[in-house]
Amino acid sequence: MQPLSRRVLNVAIGGGLITSSLYAIYKNEWDVSNIGLVRFGRTAFASAMIVLDYKLSLAGIAIHSPLYNEIQSKIHRRSAEKLRKVAFVNGGVYIKVGQHLGALEYLLPAEYVDTFKVMHSQAPQSCLSDVYRVLREDLGKEPEDVFFAFECEPLGAASLAQVHKAMLHDGTIVAVKVQHPRVKAHSVVDLKTMEVLVKIVSKLFPEFKLQWLVDETKRNLPLELDFVCEGNNAERIARMLQKFSFLKVPKVIWEYSTDRVLTMEYCEGGHVNDKEYIKKHNISINEVTQNLSKVYSEMIFVEGYVHSDPHPGNVLLNKTNHGTQIVLLDHGLYANLSDNFRLNYAHLWMSLIGSDLSGIKKYAEKLGAGELYTLFACMLTARTWKSVSTGIDKQTLTKDENKEIQAMAMQYLPQITDLLSRVSREMLLIFKTNDLLRGIEYTHQVHTRAGYFLTMSRCCTRAVYRWRYEHCDNWWCRVKTLSGEKWTLFRISLYEVYLYLWCQGSTIRKSLSENFSSS
Numbered sequence: 001m002q003p004l005s006r007r008v009l010n011v012a013i014g015g016g017l018i019t020s021s022l023y024a025i026y027k028n029e030w031d032v033s034n035i036g037l038v039r040f041g042r043t044a045f046a047s048a049m050i051v052l053d054y055k056l057s058l059a060g061i062a063i064h065s066p067l068y069n070e071i072q073s074k075i076h077r078r079s080a081e082k083l084r085k086v087a088f089v090n091g092g093v094y095i096k097v098g099q100h101l102g103a104l105e106y107l108l109p110a111e112y113v114d115t116f117k118v119m120h121s122q123a124p125q126s127c128l129s130d131v132y133r134v135l136r137e138d139l140g141k142e143p144e145d146v147f148f149a150f151e152c153e154p155l156g157a158a159s160l161a162q163v164h165k166a167m168l169h170d171g172t173i174v175a176v177k178v179q180h181p182r183v184k185a186h187s188v189v190d191l192k193t194m195e196v197l198v199k200i201v202s203k204l205f206p207e208f209k210l211q212w213l214v215d216e217t218k219r220n221l222p223l224e225l226d227f228v229c230e231g232n233n234a235e236r237i238a239r240m241l242q243k244f245s246f247l248k249v250p251k252v253i254w255e256y257s258t259d260r261v262l263t264m265e266y267c268e269g270g271h272v273n274d275k276e277y278i279k280k281h282n283i284s285i286n287e288v289t290q291n292l293s294k295v296y297s298e299m300i301f302v303e304g305y306v307h308s309d310p311h312p313g314n315v316l317l318n319k320t321n322h323g324t325q326i327v328l329l330d331h332g333l334y335a336n337l338s339d340n341f342r343l344n345y346a347h348l349w350m351s352l353i354g355s356d357l358s359g360i361k362k363y364a365e366k367l368g369a370g371e372l373y374t375l376f377a378c379m380l381t382a383r384t385w386k387s388v389s390t391g392i393d394k395q396t397l398t399k400d401e402n403k404e405i406q407a408m409a410m411q412y413l414p415q416i417t418d419l420l421s422r423v424s425r426e427m428l429l430i431f432k433t434n435d436l437l438r439g440i441e442y443t444h445q446v447h448t449r450a451g452y453f454l455t456m457s458r459c460c461t462r463a464v465y466r467w468r469y470e471h472c473d474n475w476w477c478r479v480k481t482l483s484g485e486k487w488t489l490f491r492i493s494l495y496e497v498y499l500y501l502w503c504q505g506s507t508i509r510k511s512l513s514e515n516f517s518s519s
Contacts, residue, residue, distance in 0.1 A: 039090050039186065040193045046086045047197050050079040076111035084115050088124055092183040093190040095123050095159035096224075097217055099311065100432075110406075125157040130181045131164065138258040146256055150176070156313065158330075160224060165266060174253060175267070177227065179260040184225050191218050212421050216428060220308070224332040227262040234264075234331040240303050246291050248318070248327045267327045269316030272440055281319040288317060289440055290455065291326055296433055297459035301349075302466070304342045308333035310433050312440065341367070341426045343467055346460040352381060353453050355391045368423040375415055376423075378408070379431070382438055392453070454492055461488045 057075055061068045087094035101108060102116030135143045143150055147166045154162040161179045168174060195214050202211070223229055231252040238249040248267060256263040270277030278285060292315070299306045307314075309330055316327035337345075344366045351359030364373035377388050383397065384404055409416065420428065465485035472478045 039189065042089065043086055043094075043193050043197065046082050047200070050082055051200075053079060073109075073111060076109045077115070080112040080115035084119070087119065090186075090190065091124050092159060092180060092186055093194070093217065093221065095119055096221070097194065097213065099123075099159060100213065100217075119159070123157045123159055123162075125154060125162055126178070126180045128152050131162070131178050134178050134181055134260055135176075138261045139256060147176075158313070160332075161227075168253075168256075172253075173266040174256075175250065175264050176256075177262040177264070179225065179227065184260075187221055187225065191221070210417070212425075212428065216425060219425070220333050224309075226259050227257060227332070228259050230262055230330075230332040231257055233334045237299075237305065237307065237328070237331060237334070240305060241295060241298060244291070244295060244298075246323060246326055247295060248325050249331070250327070250329070267316060267318065267329075269318035269325070269327050271312055272315040272317055273312040278317065281317075283317055283319055283324050285440070287324060288326065289437060291324075292437060292440070293455050295326070295328070296437070297456050300337065300430065300433070301342060301346050301456075301459035301463040304337040304339070306335050306337060306429060306433065307331065308335045308429050308432070310435070315440075335426060335429050337426050339467065341424065342463060345430065346463045348380075349456055350460050350464075352377060352388065352392060353457055355389060357389060360388070367427055369419060370422065372415055372419050375412060376419060378405070379416070379419070380434065382434070384408070454495070457492050458489060461485060461492070 053075055057071055058068065061071065084098065087098040098116045098119040102113055102119055132143050135141075135146070139146055146168070148169045148171075149167040151165045154164050155175065156163050160183050161177050163175050163177045166174050166176050191214070194217070195211075198210050198214050231254065234249055234252055238251075241247055241249075250264040250267050253263040253265070270281070272288065277283075296306070296310070307328065309332065314328065314330040316329065318325040318327060344363050348360065348363035348367065350356075351363060360377050361373050364376045367376070369376035374385050374388075378385055381388055381392050382405060383392050384401055387397075387401065420431075462485065465481055465488070469478055469481045469485075472481060
């Protein structure tokens with residue numbers, strides 16, 4: 001028979017375990033599936049099944065054989081679907097990471113990218129009772145005391161929150177962003193789970209170096225979960241970019257905003273990747289991509305303050321009497337680029353546009369690419385090294401070149417993951433920004449035009465000469481710097497006029513040729 005003290009200890013431990021388990025279920029509103037340990041187990045089990053699938057299905061098959069590639073593609077597809085199901089069940093951080101992975105076309109196999117891309121438009125929704133609960137807790141009032149009308153169906157649901165259209169009692173139409181109720185509570189456990197699994201995957205598959213993705217998510221998530229920070233970011237970027245008449249940043253209504261609720265003016269428009277909306281409203285996608293490049297070039301090269309979540313769901317288009325308005329949404333995450341990074345990146349692009357191979361090598365190495373500078377240049381421009389070395393502004397991207405780029409992405413996957421693990425977080429953000437513009441071009445089947453490079457050239461020039469001016473120590477230096485900037489910008493404008501006349505001439509020649517042939 002056990003001593004009394006031993007029995008008391010066992011009862012205390014058992015009671016403690018039962019009590020803590022019941023408390024965990026209570027905190028998750030009696031939903032066992034949302035307990036951290038259950039979420040971890042769900043993710044770990046799916047990951048183990050995927051690893052076993054790869055190991056067993058490909059065992060004994062020659063790596064470069066057609067059969068290997070065929071089987072591997074099928075495993076990629078079913079593995080991606082397994083991970084997507086886990087992400088949808090767990091929600092929150094898992095959806096956020098899945099959305100990021102869905103944009104890594106230069107890194108992941110197409111089967112994963114295609115499967116994860118749907119997370120941008122099909123994120124799980126919180127029920128209306130959960131939304132109202134967050135509103136009550138954060139605003140300290142009943143929803144009907146704040147809103148005259150509140151639409152039950154959200155305008156859109158994202159990884160961390162969803163947005164509802166509503167009307168205030170004074171008649172103002174607003175968009176109300178409400179954080180999913182359990183995202184913040186689950187974020188710590190979810191991030192730890194991902195970190196553990198990434199380390200396991202790295203051991204089993206050394207070519208996959210994804211720790212940088214976990215580090216980025218850990219660093220950024222607390223900022224994205226603070227909607228007061230998002231409101232301040234929105235106001236700051238609106239002031240910075242107020243010279244662009246085509247750009248709209250929704251105004252924040254602070255009276256009804258907290259760290260989990262953000263109330264903004266409602267803006268009309270369709271998403272930038274909505275082909276039907278763009279066709280119906282006769283919107284020029286070339287004009288849109290050109291103006292987006294102006295906005296992001298200004299952020300990156302001139303201001304050094306960059307919107308860090310650039311995906312199609314965060315860009316609306318609205319046709320007005322004054323042209324197409326671009327509405328920029330979701331300002332939860334911005335990055336401040338250091339002067340050193342900004343200037344090196346500006347010099348790199350000036351070298352890329354000018355086909356200056358020594359300059360490309362020099363500034364790519366300064367940005368952390370090292371001996372992989374040629375691969376770095378190809379990833380930034382989404383062009384082959386042959387196109388980079390002959391001039392990316394002198395020839396458009398062809399279907400053959402696009403196929404070659406996709407083949408390169410698979411061939412150099414270990415080098416690409418190595419490169420992403422060694423560059424700075426600022427550079428990772430730039431890749432995300434590039435993905436937005438390329439994704440829009442890919443969706444609408446348009447290619448980067450010369451105007452894009454001219455816009456970038458102007459911003460790079462202004463960034464470099466502004467830095468030189470700020471570091472002048474006498475009036476003659478300042479005069480030379482200002483003169484150099486004006487002359488360089490004038491040369492870019494002359495080149496733009498030349499391109500315009502050349503294009504007009506080509507159109508006229510083509511028309512005359514067609515008329516002559518028909519006669």
